[in-house]
Amino acid sequence: MTTDFDFTGKSALITGAASGIGLAAARWLEARGIARLVLIDMDGEGLGAAEFSCEVDRIAGDVSDEALWADGLRDIGAIDCALLNAGIAPGGMAIVEADLAEWRKCMAVNVDGVFLGLACAMRAMADNGGSIVVMSSVSGTKPYPGTAAYATSKAAIIQLMRVAAAEGARQGIRVNAVAPGPVDTPIWDKSDITGGLHGDDARAAMMSELAKGTLLKRVPETGEIAGTIGFLLSDLAANITGTVLLSDGGASLRV
Ligand SMILES: NC(=O)c1ccc[n+]([C@@H]2O[C@H](COP(=O)([O-])OP(=O)(O)OC[C@H]3O[C@@H](n4cnc5c(N)ncnc54)[C@H](O)[C@@H]3O)[C@@H](O)[C@H]2O)c1
Numbered sequence: 001m002t003t004d005f006d007f008t009g010k011s012a013l014i015t016g017a018a019s020g021i022g023l024a025a026a027r028w029l030e031a032r033g034i035a036r037l038v039l040i041d042m043d044g045e046g047l048g049a050a051e052f053s054c055e056v057d058r059i060a061g062d063v064s065d066e067a068l069w070a071d072g073l074r075d076i077g078a079i080d081c082a083l084l085n086a087g088i089a090p091g092g093m094a095i096v097e098a099d100l101a102e103w104r105k106c107m108a109v110n111v112d113g114v115f116l117g118l119a120c121a122m123r124a125m126a127d128n129g130g131s132i133v134v135m136s137s138v139s140g141t142k143p144y145p146g147t148a149a150y151a152t153s154k155a156a157i158i159q160l161m162r163v164a165a166a167e168g169a170r171q172g173i174r175v176n177a178v179a180p181g182p183v184d185t186p187i188w189d190k191s192d193i194t195g196g197l198h199g200d201d202a203r204a205a206m207m208s209e210l211a212k213g214t215l216l217k218r219v220p221e222t223g224e225i226a227g228t229i230g231f232l233l234s235d236l237a238a239n240i241t242g243t244v245l246l247s248d249g250g251a252s253l254r255v
Contacts, residue, residue, distance in 0.1 A: 129172025215250025
């Protein structure tokens with residue numbers, strides 16, 4: 001067992017790897033000696049744009065599509081680490097204005113995608129064990145108005161993670177969740193949660209507004225969240241399974 005952030009000779013599967021937190025996690029692992037990355041994203045162009053110094057398998061597809069996991073990923077070989085991170089954040093809609101199609105889309109990507117990814121990763125870790133992180137959110141633990149679908153999906157994968165931790169333990173598979181508060185990534189560009197702001201100035205204003213919702217009054221860069229994920233993937237977290245690690249600047253404590 002290594003006692004450091006040393007991933008030499010190891011392999012990692014990452015979903016949502018073309019952008020934001022997933023890409024930062026791939027870079028973080030690359031810098032610490034990972035031998036092989038299996039990167040999955042529906043944005044095939046974005047996935048192809050990133051160069052890495054290690055072996056990389058790039059798989060373009062939708063994580064909520066069972067065929068992706070059955071066909072493209074059935075024979076991925078042994079995997080040591082997995083980050084199930086691909087997710088979408090649909091717009092701010094009150095429950096009384098319910099849009100069932102939007103709800104179902106969010107559940108498909110954020111919950112089905114993690115469920116299918118867990119099955120794949122746990123099969124790939126069955127012989128040698130491993131560590132899995134699912135990407136939740138502070139929204140999965142604290143109710144923000146207008147986030148029903150997103151918040152419910154992020155809460156659901158916390159319980160899914162706990163079941164996976166209970167099922168995987170005898171094979172040496174650890175499963176945990178990271179739950180960030182706001183992080184500066186492109187997900188905010190695609191979301192209506194912020195009222196549809198656009199452009200650089202609007203983006204800066206949006207981040208400043210988001211920072212106000214934390215105790216620490218800050219919005220982290222993706223590398224910081226990658227480090228939190230990396231800790232849980234590493235052997236320094238060998239005794240940690242079934243937990244939710246919040247990295248939210250204290251947002252969950254604000255009333
Ligand atoms: N940025 C934040 O403030 C924040 C906070 C808490 C949690 N999160 C979570 O972190 C994760 C990563 O988000 P991010 O902020 O890096 O956003 P991002 O938009 O930069 O990255 C998300 C990636 O997932 C991919 N993706 C989306 N749907 C997919 C699908 N169906 N199949 C395959 N790939 C798909 C996108 O193409 C994109 O590359 C998400 O699960 C998000 O909910 C983000």
